[in-house]
Structures are given as structure tokens and as C-alpha cells.
Amino acid sequence: MDLILNRYRNLTALVAAILVQLVLLAYQVKSNQEVRLIRVWAVTAVTPLARLLEGGRSGTVNFFKDYFVLLDVREQNKRLQSDLNRVQIENQVLRSKLDTAEAGKALSVFQEQTPMKTVAARVIGDSPGSNGRVVLIDRGTGSGIQSGMAVITPDGIVGKIVSAYPTASTLLLITDPAFAAGVLSQQNRVHGTLKGTGNSGVIVDYVQNEQNVEIGEWFYTAGDDRIFPKGLPAGTVTSVRPGRTAKEITLSPSGLQNGLEDVLVILQGDHKPIPDLPPPNQSVHLQPLPPADGDPSDPLSATRTTGAETDLDREVERTKRIGEDQKHVFGERGRGAPDFNKVPEPAARPMPATPPVNQPRP
């Protein structure tokens, strides 16, 4: 026996290694349980290094970002000296843009506003191998995270925790084929199951061909899967077509549209009703311009009916009327300026369609 083993030493090693792994695989598939200890070791070994890399990367990026922001501030100061008012407005706009552009701040604002109990986490790694849609986040059981918890961003749902370890957790993205969640359409209240495709998009399955779903319609979480609270945005419909057994609906996931860097893990959910209006890209209502009629006793108020829309337009009209009234030609040499204190004759106003009731007749 020893002779055979020695002779076929290489083959024996191969067969033994394959057998051990096949048994390991069979145990996991049959019992539907994972071999936690090996995963904990691997994740615990990789997490500090990944954190170190992420810290170095974000530190370098922030350094250069700050450097260029400082350069911008210097340029702004130069402009401030030449045109203070204009730059003040620009500065306000830039500040507001900077404020809203900071994803982390937006996340913390969202975290403060939402009634749900959440914990913020940062994505520190992708799944090894190009087959899965799983990422590693830097929070684990130490932060209260458990397997099965929902993960979101302010824009929508992102995925769910599939494994939680002491220092990190693995997050199954909604684009993974193994992902599923119950969703509800906003306008027609159509119920379906959100599934990943393995690519960047997701689909809504189990929607009958007779049910009405429109392109651009929002889908929200239905809350019946016991993972995602009701009322969280899932995405917008990009294509709909009738299928053999059910409608083929493709969604653009809203939670992944702005990249995936910082996420919120829902520790304690809060169901919300499906909103009647879509959350982003809301149209802004603008009030109409003020009415053109002014004080009737002011002869210059007539200029407001001639298409003048701004104060500058009205001032130009007023100046022209004063010039015409005093027979002054602007730009002619040696004529000086007209007397701007003389109020010109009021312009002829349009007659009303019906005469006033109490007007005396001749």
C-alpha cells in the first residue's frame, strides 16, 4: 500500500485535495450552511489590508482635491477684487454645489432625516473572480450588522447582507442573479419580484402580461419580503414588453446610479407609503411675472405695457419717452442732456371695450 502511495504520490495528493473539497462543497450544499470559520479567517485577514489601501487612496484623492479647491479659491479672490457682487453670487452657488456634491455629507443628512435606524459603511472591496456581484463593506457584527439586513443609499436600495463577520460584511448587490425582493410600481400598483441579471440592470419578474406598466414608472419596495421596508425606491422602468408567461420589465437601479462607495445598512426598518410623485427630477414651479399695469396716474407706467420685462428695459423706455417729448436727439453733439425732471405727457391708453356705467352723456 505504501509502495503504491509513494509511486503515485502526486496523483494521491491531487485526489485527496479534490475529495476534501468535494466533501466540503457537498456539506455546504446539502446542509445549506456555510463553513463560517474559514470565511471569518479570510475576511479578517483581508479587511485590515483593504482598509489600509482604501485609507491611502482616499487620503491621496482628498489631498489633491483640496489642493485644486484651494487653487479655485485663489482665483475667486482675484475675481472678487474686480467684481465683488458677481463673485459673491458665484461663491454662493459654488458653495451650495460643493455642499450637495459631498456624497458622505448627503448620506449623513439622509441618515439623520430618515426614521430608520441605520449604520453607515464604506465599500472596501469587490468579490474576487468575475462571476459574482458581491462587495465587501467595512462594518460587521461589531456594528450590529447581521446577515439578511437591507442596504440602501439615499437614491434607493443597493442589496442585502449575505454574511456578517466581526470586522466586515459581504453585501449581495441587487444586480446579482441570486438577489430577489418584492416591489410595487408607483402609478399602477403592480406587484412583482425584483431580480438581478448579472449585468448592470435588474428585472421585475412575475408581472402578468395584462397588467399595465409604463416606461419611466418608478418601482418601490413592497415590504413583504421582510428584508426591505416598504416605500424605498428601487428604480425606473427602462423597457417593457410582453413575454411568454409574464411581462419582461427592465429597471435601471436608482441606488447604484451614482457609484457605490458609502452605503447605509438598515438595522431597524420603517415602512413608508409609496409616494404619489416621483422622488427625483421634480419640476420646479415658477410664479408668473408681476402684472404690467402700474399706477394710472404715473404717465411712465404706460411703458410697462410695451413689452418691457426688466427694470432696465423700463428705464430705457422711460428715457426714450423723455427724449421724444423734449425733441432731444440722444448722441447729437452740443445738445447736452434732456431735463429728466420733466414728466412727459401720458401715452394714449387703449379704450375699454364697454364704456363705464355711470359716465354722464352729453
Add this chain to the structure above:
Amino acid sequence: MSDLSAGFSEPPRRSKVAKSRWITIIGVPLAAILFQVYVPRFFTYLAYLEMPLLVTVYYSLRRRSPPFGVVFGMCIGLAQDSLSNHPLGMFGIVKTLVGYFAASVSQRFEGSSDLLRLVLAFFFFFFHQFFYWVLARALLGQAVSFEPVQTLVLAVLNAAVAVPLFRILDKLDVTD
């Protein structure tokens, strides 16, 4: 071409078996797995670079010992499995086979030839992807798709990266 013919014609030279430093044997695979985990977050197209596989092929070729290739491939594969969402053993079995076959090839041919390395990296990448697909369908019953043309293109890309990578790793090794 002469490079390849030299690699195929020369008998194996046992005296040129490389003895790697243990720190590189542990550090390089760890770096390869970290690369796989971290870098594709920012450069998505680099996700198709199978660094752990290339490292498995390299060390199996260098050490010329099938048992070493088996253990090395198994460890890297299981580490990769641990960080993914599929059951432990999928990458493990595939990389065990890659390690074994790469080490077996190196017993017959000179593994330091660039052209031979190119061909082997190409072949083992295709084998790795194909065998993973077979395992996923047969053992897990997953409906995973396999696209041969895309896999061949990726195999060429991985092989192109493998040659300079192996040269760099050569510098880290001590040859007796």
C-alpha cells in the same frame, strides 16, 4: 520560436528548481487576492485579470512539484472562495487542478521560457473558466452562461499580462 522549441526540447533541469522565499510565497498570493478584491472597484475592466490564477500557475511552474502545486492552488482557491458568495471549494477545486497540471508540465518542460509561459497562461485561463462553469452547472445547478469567444479574448489578455508579471516575480525568487 526558438525560445519555445528550446523550452520543449530540453530535458528538465532539476538543478534549476527555484526556492522561493516563504515571505514571497505568502505575500504574493495575498497581494494577488487583494488586487482582485480592491482594484476592480476603480478600474472595472481589470476585474477580468485573474491574478490569483496567474500566481498559481507561476509558483507551480517554478517549484516543479505537483504536491506543492496542489496545496498552493487549493489554498489560493479557498481564500478566493471565502471572499465570494458561493460555497467554499468552487475556486478551490479548479485551482487545485491548475496547480497540479502546471507543476506536471514544468517537470517535462523548461518553465522559464516566455513563449511557453504565454501559452500556458492562455491555456490555464481558458481551462479555469471552463472548468468553473462545468462545476457551477454540475455541482451547484446554477444556470451560468459560458461564452467561448469572450473567454478566449480574456485568455489572450491574461496571457499578455502573465509574461511581464512572471518576469517581475522571477526577480523576487532565489534560484539554486
